[in-house]
Amino acid sequence: AQTVTQSQPEMSVQEAETVTLSCTYDTSESNYYLFWYKQPPSRQMILVIRQEAYKQQNATENRFSVNFQKAAKSFSLKISDSQLGDTAMYFCAFMTQGAQKLVFGQGTRLTINP
Amino acid sequence: GAVVSQHPSWVICKSGTSVKIECRSLDFQATTMFWYRQFPKQSLMLMATSNEGSKATYEQGVEKDKFLINHASLTLSTLTVTSAHPEDSSFYICSATKDPIFEAFFGQGTRLTVV
Numbered sequence: 001a002q003t004v005t006q007s008q009p010e011m012s013v014q015e016a017e018t019v020t021l022s023c024t025y026d027t028s029e030s031n032y033y034l035f036w037y038k039q040p041p042s043r044q045m046i047l048v049i050r051q052e053a054y055k056q057q058n059a060t061e062n063r064f065s066v067n068f069q070k071a072a073k074s075f076s077l078k079i080s081d082s083q084l085g086d087t088a089m090y091f092c093a094f095m096t097q098g099a100q101k102l103v104f105g106q107g108t109r110l111t112i113n114p
Numbered sequence: 115g116a117v118v119s120q121h122p123s124w125v126i127c128k129s130g131t132s133v134k135i136e137c138r139s140l141d142f143q144a145t146t147m148f149w150y151r152q153f154p155k156q157s158l159m160l161m162a163t164s165n166e167g168s169k170a171t172y173e174q175g176v177e178k179d180k181f182l183i184n185h186a187s188l189t190l191s192t193l194t195v196t197s198a199h200p201e202d203s204s205f206y207i208c209s210a211t212k213d214p215i216f217e218a219f220f221g222q223g224t225r226l227t228v229v
Contacts, residue, residue: 044220103160
C-alpha cells in the first residue's frame with residue numbers, strides 16, 4: 001500500500017520569505033504521479049503543482065517549485081516570495097497510473113505573516 | 115480546465131433521515147469519481163471509488179449500506195448518507211479524474227451536520 005507522510009504539522013513564515021514543505025512517500029510502483037494541493041479556508045482543493053515520476057526535471061509553476069528525489073522517495077514543495085494568500089493547508093498526494101485514486105499526507109498548515 | 119460541481123454545499127438534517135449529495139463533472143466525462151471524508155483539521159480520507167455503470171468500490175472500514183454511491187452517468191455520481199447520525203457529521207468532498215492527464219478535479223465539498 002502507498003503511504004504519504006508530511007512531518008511538519010504547522011509552519012509559519014514572514015511575507016516575502018521562502019518556505020519549504022516536506023513530503024515523503026512509500027510505494028513499490030514505478031509509474032505514478034505526485035501532487036501538492038492547497039486547501040484555503042474555503043476548503044476548495046486547489047492543485048498547486050504536479051510531477052510525473054518518469055520525469056527527472058523538477059516541476060515549476062511560477063513561485064512554486066518541487067524538489068523530487070525519486071530514489072529517496074521525497075517530494076518537497078518550495079514557495080518563493082510567499083504571499084498572504086498562500087496561507088492554507090497544503091497536502092502532498094500520490095496517485096498511481098492504474099488506480100487513479102489519490103492518497104494524501106496528513107497536511108501542513110502554512111501561515112504567512114504580514 | 116475541468117470543473118466539478120458538488121451540491122449542496124451545506125446541509126443540516128435530522129438524525130435518522132437520509133441525505134443525498136451530488137457530484138457533477140460539468141465539462142468532461144468522468145468514468146471514475148471518488149468520495150472523500152474530511153474531519154476538522156485532518157486530511158482527506160478516501161471513502162469509495164465510484165465507477166460509472168458498476169458498483170462502487172469501498173475502502174476498508176467504510177459501511178457500504180450507510181454510504182450509498184450511485185454513478186448513473188458519465189457526469190454524475192451521488193452519495194447518499196442513509197439513516198444519518200450525529201457521528202456522520204463531516205465534510206464530504208468528491209473528485210473526478212480527467213483521462214488521460216491523470217489529474218483530479220475537486221468539487222467544492224459538502225458540510226453535513228446531523229442534529
